[in-house]
Amino acid sequence: MTTPILNTELVLASASPRRRELLSQIGITPDTIDPADIPEIPNADERPHHFALRLASEKAAHVASRHPGKFILAADTVVAVGRRILGKAEDEREAVKYLKLLSGRKHQVHTGFSLIRPDGKQIAKRVTSDVTFKPLDGHDIRQYINSGEWEGKAGAYAIQGLGSMMVRKLQGSYSNVVGLPLFEVAATLNGNGFDVWKLALEDKQSP
Structure with a gap:
């Protein structure tokens, strides 16, 4: 078991409200939100899972220079x-x-995530989930478009909302499809000195 690093702060290198909501489920409220403003363009012939992992790593590294000595999650x-x-x-x-x-x-759905520790070491991982849609008819598509939920969503749908009515089968992590694989992220944080359990219990006990 990794010894927890005391008196550390977590910087989330993302403006996504969905990622903040997911982290709150395990008792984590980032100390700072500092999105990385970098081009999100795949390289020629870059596979989707490589693209997700590369972007996460580059986002973390970009933001880390502004927050030395802190945990950075992208x-x-x-x-x-x-x-x-x-x-x-x-x-x-x-x-x-x-x-x-x-x-x-x-x-x-591939989510790459990257953690940079206070000592500067970077850990990057990728999680993939398989999602199967039901056959969509014109009514399904028209109504979902009218909902506006597709806006700002990769793939033009949100599994955590009305989009759930289109998903027939999910294999893998649900939270990964929403935007952050909680099991893997929590395990990586705990394994690198950030005590998620301590924060989660403190959050549950607070009035």
């Missing part, structure tokens, strides 16, 4: 059909295109 989630990456739809037309592509088939 993540990036990529929705992919085979080697094709589905980013955040720019408009309704692209969102419809994505939903039609996902209809009735299995796709992958």
